[in-house]
Amino acid sequence: xxxxxxxxxxxxxxxxxxxxxxxxxxxxxxxxxxxxxxxxxxxxxxxxxxxxxxxxxxxxxxxxxxxxxxxxxxxxxxxxxxxxxxxxxxxxxxxxxxxxxxxxxxxxxxxxxxxxxxxxxxxxxxxxxxxxxxxxxxxxxxxxxxxxxxxxxxxxxxxxxxxxxxxxxxxxxxxxxxxxxxxxxxxxxxxxxxxxxxxxxxxxxxxxxxxxxxxxxxxxxxxxxxxxxxxxxxxxxxxxxxxxxxxxxxxxxxxxxxxx
Amino acid sequence: xxxxxxxxxxxxxxxxxxxxxxxxxxxxxxxxxxxxxxxxxxxxxxxxxxxxxxxxxxxxxxxxxxxxxxxxxxxxxxxxxxxxxxxxxxxxxxxxxxxxxxxxxxxxxxxxxxxxxxxxxxxxxxxxxxxxxxxxxxxxxxxxxxxxxxxxxxxxxxxxxxxxxxxxxxxxxxxxxxxxxxxxxxxxxxxxxxxxxxxxxxxxxxxxxxxxxxxxxxxxxxxxxxxxxxxxxxxxxxxxxxxxxxxxxxxxxxxxxxxxxxxxxxxxxxxxxxxxxxxxxxxxxxxxxxxxx
Numbered sequence: 022x023x024x025x026x027x028x029x030x031x032x033x034x035x036x037x038x039x040x041x042x043x044x045x046x047x048x049x050x051x052x053x054x055x056x057x058x059x060x061x062x063x064x065x066x067x068x069x070x071x072x073x074x075x076x077x078x079x080x081x082x083x084x085x086x087x088x089x090x091x092x093x094x095x096x097x098x099x100x101x102x103x104x105x106x107x108x109x110x111x112x113x114x115x116x117x118x119x120x121x122x123x124x125x126x127x128x129x130x131x132x133x134x135x136x137x138x139x140x141x142x143x144x145x146x147x148x149x150x151x152x153x154x155x156x157x158x159x160x161x162x163x164x165x166x167x168x169x170x171x172x173x174x175x176x177x178x179x180x181x182x183x184x185x186x187x188x189x190x191x192x193x194x195x196x197x198x199x200x201x202x203x204x205x206x207x208x209x210x211x212x213x214x215x216x217x218x219x220x221x222x223x224x225x226x227x228x229x230x231x232x233x234x235x236x237x238x239x240x241x242x243x244x245x246x247x248x249x250x251x252x253x254x255x256x257x258x259x260x261x262x263x264x265x266x267x268x269x270x271x272x273x274x275x276x277x278x279x280x281x
Numbered sequence: 282x283x284x285x286x287x288x289x290x291x292x293x294x295x296x297x298x299x300x301x302x303x304x305x306x307x308x309x310x311x312x313x314x315x316x317x318x319x320x321x322x323x324x325x326x327x328x329x330x331x332x333x334x335x336x337x338x339x340x341x342x343x344x345x346x347x348x349x350x351x352x353x354x355x356x357x358x359x360x361x362x363x364x365x366x367x368x369x370x371x372x373x374x375x376x377x378x379x380x381x382x383x384x385x386x387x388x389x390x391x392x393x394x395x396x397x398x399x400x401x402x403x404x405x406x407x408x409x410x411x412x413x414x415x416x417x418x419x420x421x422x423x424x425x426x427x428x429x430x431x432x433x434x435x436x437x438x439x440x441x442x443x444x445x446x447x448x449x450x451x452x453x454x455x456x457x458x459x460x461x462x463x464x465x466x467x468x469x470x471x472x473x474x475x476x477x478x479x480x481x482x483x484x485x486x487x488x489x490x491x492x493x494x495x496x497x498x499x500x501x502x503x504x505x506x507x508x509x510x511x512x513x514x515x516x517x518x519x520x521x522x523x524x525x526x527x528x529x530x531x532x533x534x535x536x537x538x539x540x541x542x543x544x545x546x547x548x549x550x551x552x553x554x555x556x557x558x559x560x561x562x563x564x565x566x567x568x569x570x571x572x573x574x
Contacts, residue, residue, distance in 0.1 A: 079474060105475040113486075113490070115490045116570075125476045128486070156572075
């Protein structure tokens with residue numbers, strides 16, 4: 022087995038708040054291999070977003086160790102090892118789609134010609150060719166989110182961190198983007214960490230599903246998907262799919278996720 | 282077009298007409314005692330209509346009637362050579378030049394202070410109270426001192442007046458820009474962090490563009506304050522030119538119509554300045570792809 026892309030052991034993170042310490046992550050052990058599509062699912066407050074932010078060096082763990090590509094998260098961030106897709110598209114309203122997608126390349130100081138070519142390729146990858154010169158407000162919510170995925174892909178990092186990227190979109194658009202994301206993953210062979218609170222979304226997309234539960238935020242179950250890599254949308258009606266979804270639901274129940 | 286007529290022109294004209302009507306009534310009432318006194322001495326007993334006519338055509342009325350002010354403004358704007366000492370254009374230009382110089386200084390100073398406050402924690406804590414305190418000092422009290430002190434070291438003319446404009450105009454820009462440079466969302470700042478962007482890159486690519494609407498909003502306030510500063514700066518110096526000097530000489534010789542005409546000139550200049558800044562703001566926002574409407 023090759024070295025893991027993300028490796029966490031006994032990872033904990035406690036926030037100091039006005040109401041006393043809050044344990045966002047408690048004793049998390051997880052290893053993510055290259056090319057995996059791992060979903061993190063659980064109710065709000067279970068630490069799934071926090072875990073992603075720790076990988077991205079946006080939060081500092083208070084105990085335990087974590088490596089990203091064998092480095093500390095900070096080194097990985099400085100090496101631009103990952104692309105991060107936030108819940109909102111977070112495009113800069115004063116930049117055209119082309120300029121938005123080119124932003125990370127601009128910061129890395131790529132030559133103009135190479136930048137243009139990469140932006141063109143990435144926009145093609147997310148089916149946004151022809152929208153280069155539009156401003157974000159001229160695009161629908163789904164298209165904006167695709168542009169933000171293009172931006173995360175533009176500098177070709179091997180690791181893609183996605184924090185409920187489709188959470189704010191309606192189900193029809195979401196289905197469509199889920200399918201496109203799978204195709205993109207198959208073509209690029211990237212490692213994807215995907216936070217969601219939708220069971221069907223997690224099962225449909227993932228090779229592995231990490232079930233988490235709150236107070237304190239911890240991993241309660243890790244489910245390997247038995248679905249093939251090739252997944253048409255109607256796979257969601259097969260018994261195999263429903264069986265995995267059932268196991269995820271059981272995992273959530275075991276973590277008391279359905280209690281108040 | 283008809284919408285614009287109904288939504289803007291009618292309300293504005295209505296308010297204007299009401300103001301003019303109130304002004305005429307006030308002019309008659311306020312000028313009446315003097316006119317009555319005058320008529321009694323002359324032994325005249327005009328009828329009511331003629332009396333009202335007299336109150337509205339005094340050479341040095343307590344409150345000049347709108348048409349007297351309008352006539353004065355018209356004559357001194359369009360019928361005089363612009364180099365003439367009596368031309369309002371000449372005086373307005375003198376005031377405008379120091380307004381613009383002071384506004385330019387003030388805007389640059391305000392932006393520099395805001396950049397410092399946003400980036401240097403010590404400045405954030407130490408500078409803001411002083412900046413606020415600076416604006417609580419009445420400008421009328423400090424203006425003569427600035428002019429006298431600068432004159433003592435040989436600086437006279439445009440610069441001292443511009444400095445008073447600067448003093449008034451840096452404040453709104455500094456406060457507005459601190460807010461503007463801090464306006465980027467956490468999400469955008471996080472995004473820049475994931476790219477390992479330097480502070481300079483975060484500043485130029487995120488903070489500066491995000492602050493542009495705040496800049497123009499505060500510049501509108503600053504340019505009007507600059508004009509007030511320039512006029513105030515002309516008062517204590519016994520300046521021979523500028524709207525401030527017109528106000529002062531009008532007050533010396535009880536030329537009330539001249540005073541009002543100078544005030545009209547000042548407000549026209551102020552309106553034009555604010556409009557120009559507003560237009561520059563709209564053009565900039567259009568160029569930055571802001572959603573129209």
